[in-house]
Amino acid sequence: MRDGCRVAGMVLKWAGLLAALSGCVGSACAMFLWLLDHAAATRLAHPWLLYGLPVAGVTIGLLYHWFGRTTEGGNNLIVDQIHEPGGGVPLRMAPLVMAGTVVSHLFGASVGREGTAVQMGGSIASAIGRLCRLRDPDEVRVLLMSGIAAGFSAVFGTPVAGAVFGLEVLRVGRIEYGALLPVMFAATMADWVCHAWGIEHVPYTLRFHGYAGLDGRFFHADMLLLAKVMVAGVAFGLASLLFAESVHRVAAWLRRFCPTPWLRPAIGGVLTIALVWICGSRDYLGLGIAAPEDGGASILNFFGPAHYPLAWAWKLVFTVAVLAAGFKGGEVTPLFFIGAGLGNALSAWLHAPVDLLAGVGFVAVFAGAANTPLACTLMGVELFGAADIVYFAMGCFMAYACSGHSGIYLAQRIGVPKRRAAKYLTGMTLRQARAGYQPPTPAAPSQTGRKTSP
Structure with a gap:
């Protein structure tokens, strides 16, 4: 009782x-x-x-x-x-x-x-x-x-x-x-x-639901397409690593260049204005979910038939410039843009459905940067439907494996290292792993079988 x-x-x-x-x-x-x-x-x-x-x-x-x-x-x-x-x-x-x-x-x-x-x-x-x-x-x-x-x-x-x-x-x-x-x-x-409260989230449309077999039925995975998604997953993981390391390294450089913290965002603002003039577009400002003009680079347009070969790279540069300088917000929606844009660009090279690779990239680049492959796989299902879950999972798992021991959250601790040879990283934070921290080695036993004195 x-x-x-x-x-x-x-x-x-x-x-x-x-x-x-x-x-x-x-x-x-x-x-x-x-x-x-x-x-x-x-x-x-x-x-x-x-x-x-x-x-x-x-x-x-x-x-x-x-x-x-x-x-x-x-x-x-x-x-x-x-x-x-x-x-x-x-x-x-x-x-x-x-x-x-x-x-x-x-x-x-x-x-x-x-x-x-x-x-x-x-x-x-x-x-x-x-x-x-x-x-x-x-x-x-x-x-x-x-x-x-x-x-x-x-x-x-x-x-x-x-x-x-x-x-x-x-x-x-x-x-x-x-x-x-x-x-x-x-x-x-x-x-x-x-x-x-009346808030509605942006709906994303992914029309690809698999290829029909000889019997006219749809199966959940085509092996050739799955291999293409694996190749794209490697690229998504490398993009995750590039983004995370760029933010950390540029931020460290800006701290040395401008020791006054509240002045550093001004540098990011000036860089953003310069980048707009250089690329001649405002598509990479803000969230980037919808383009300010018809046909511009945006997350929604990456799921369509048009190709945007370098949009993901421009968004990466724009985002690194402001996050490293100290602007507030987050990394995830820009990572969605980078991933969907990279998937859109890779679809022409891999001869894969544009909307599928855009959707996989959408969640996979975030999976690699945040080291959260399961959450991102489930996000793909909640946003795009369950029909392509095999491709979402493969893209997220490949990106996670290829993004290294880095990420956007340096306070994360390493529970299970991504490589067997990196077992010594277990228990460290990503910040320590990036800094090359080495755990203390245990004292060697003396000839009498006792540990040597420190």
């Missing part, structure tokens, strides 16, 4: 915690997406706003310099707090990152929205944990993971992928199954709340 009451109390406690978290995160994401839509519409109506991007960048930099120094870690701060709960995630991270991202999009920075949603989810989860006086580090971890899942799910409309992302993003090669039910509940409820 006593055990039954204890279990019932725990269920009620977590139901209340997760309901409050989901309602807050879903509502915050709904407001955020509504503001983004209006910011994008305003920018398209007033193209001259692009020239204010350097000033907007400095404004964001000063905002964080004055009020948000403890939140500068962004997504990595949340992942660090999950691994080693300590001071928590400041609540002010949510309004700061939302304001910074909306301003970035208003003036044309090529940033995404996932980082903002995840950071809002993490900061709200941490605040609820403090309000409810959660003391158990394991409970704090579960609540933060649920916040990540809720933010990701609500901003993309993919509850299953959001739940798995919240479990998979913490460790490379390993999933935290202990929090499966809470993150699934939070992801589903946050998506529902966001939808209840």
